[in-house]
Amino acid sequence: NQSQLSGCIAGKIDGDICTYDAVEHAFTNNNVLSLNYDADIVKNPDLPDRDLFIFDTQTDELVEIKEGLGTLLYDLTVDDNGRVFIAQADARNTANGRSGTLKHGLGEMQNRAFLNQITRVDCPDSGCTDAIFYDLEPLPPENPEVGLALATPYGIQISADNKTLVATAAGSDKLFTVDATSGDLLGQVTVGSVPRAVALQLGEQGVTAKAWVFNAVGNSVSVIDLSALDAPQLENTITLEDPTEAMLKQGRKAFNSASASSTGTFSCASCHPDGHTDQLLWVLKTPICDIDGCTQIPPRLTMPVRGLRDSEPYHWDGIPGDPFGGNNTANINGDVLPNCELGKQETCARFLVDAGLATTMCDQN
Numbered sequence: 046n047q048s049q050l051s052g053c054i055a056g057k058i059d060g061d062i063c064t065y066d067a068v069e070h071a072f073t074n075n076n077v078l079s080l081n082y083d084a085d086i087v088k089n090p091d092l093p094d095r096d097l098f099i100f101d102t103q104t105d106e107l108v109e110i111k112e113g114l115g116t117l118l119y120d121l122t123v124d125d126n127g128r129v130f131i132a133q134a135d136a137r138n139t140a141n142g143r144s145g146t147l148k149h150g151l152g153e154m155q156n157r158a159f160l161n162q163i164t165r166v167d168c169p170d171s172g173c174t175d176a177i178f179y180d181l182e183p184l185p186p187e188n189p190e191v192g193l194a195l196a197t198p199y200g201i202q203i204s205a206d207n208k209t210l211v212a213t214a215a216g217s218d219k220l221f222t223v224d225a226t227s228g229d230l231l232g233q234v235t236v237g238s239v240p241r242a243v244a245l246q247l248g249e250q251g252v253t254a255k256a257w258v259f260n261a262v263g264n265s266v267s268v269i270d271l272s273a274l275d276a277p278q279l280e281n282t283i284t285l286e287d288p289t290e291a292m293l294k295q296g297r298k299a300f301n302s303a304s305a306s307s308t309g310t311f312s313c314a315s316c317h318p319d320g321h322t323d324q325l326l327w328v329l330k331t332p333i334c335d336i337d338g339c340t341q342i343p344p345r346l347t348m349p350v351r352g353l354r355d356s357e358p359y360h361w362d363g364i365p366g367d368p369f370g371g372n373n374t375a376n377i378n379g380d381v382l383p384n385c386e387l388g389k390q391e392t393c394a395r396f397l398v399d400a401g402l403a404t405t406m407c408d409q410n
Contacts (some may be wrong), residue, residue: 046116047092048139048326050344051085062087064146080338083145086138086326097121097129099168114164114176117315117323119199119215120242124207124225129166129173132198132212134159134315136325140185144328144342151330156408157185158311158327161195163210163223179228181214181221188308195221195233196303196310200243204253209274211256213240216303216312220258220267222274231275237282238263239301245271255280262297264289300350307408313350313401320351330404332362332375357385357393365400366393 052067065082096114100107115133123129137160141153163179181195182188189195196216203210203225210223213236220240221233237260248254256269256277264287270278287294299305300320303312316323326344333339345361353359358367362374368387372379385393
């Protein structure tokens, strides 16, 4: 999404896109140890941000590339007129990115880490137009009403008449419908846990009649009556065979559920899709080091969740889930006590989870 640290060579410092000498503070000195500089997360319009690739299906030749459509693009559908609709979430990691120059913290993000959107790009034979963004929730500082958020738009299909989009919100356990031309939200209905795919079934006269929704973590299929597109109704739930241990399944549901955030608009999986990483920098509620020259919350690169076993203490600073004690970023010359018990991994993991729920996932204002 064209975000980066605000470092460059000394001669290009402009106080906006570049605020510090990257050679001095990342190469000459270790960036973790370097002091007295302002590091922001900024959007650099010169960075490539290639999202949609259009190919000629007869020749396999690349025809066009569209940039700047969103951060995490999950699925797309194309109607008979060449309109492309993408279910995606756009990261707001630059909304509070000025932690160096403006001393931003987690509060400036307003508990809205992502904008949940459907992006439309019209691609007739003459070439693709600029993107149109359908926001599925009110824009910050306004928030969706409780229970109406549509976190992590994932699966998407277009109705047979090209008029209605039928999509899933994986973080909110919802199927929802949208007017394909105006972007107006028509209706929504609760389905199973983490719906990631949808297929449409035609009825009489070729009219879209039902949606079949695959709930990836719930391991079920929801059948939705679409006879009234502005009021989809759950008709049936088909439970599939699932050998997953019950405790693991509960954890996956919690990890993917946007109800963990104050606004209901993002989940742990939003930044860690399938336990991996969004590869973005964020300003979170991490500590400022306690020596002279430390003046800001340092931007942090999203870490993967996969592979955490036996890797305590966690995070960039070695503070959450620390069974050893000693010094850390918040106590450079200190000697703090352990905050979990070595050999009992659940105590360290619980400390990490509790800290995340109290900070990143919780409205700080």
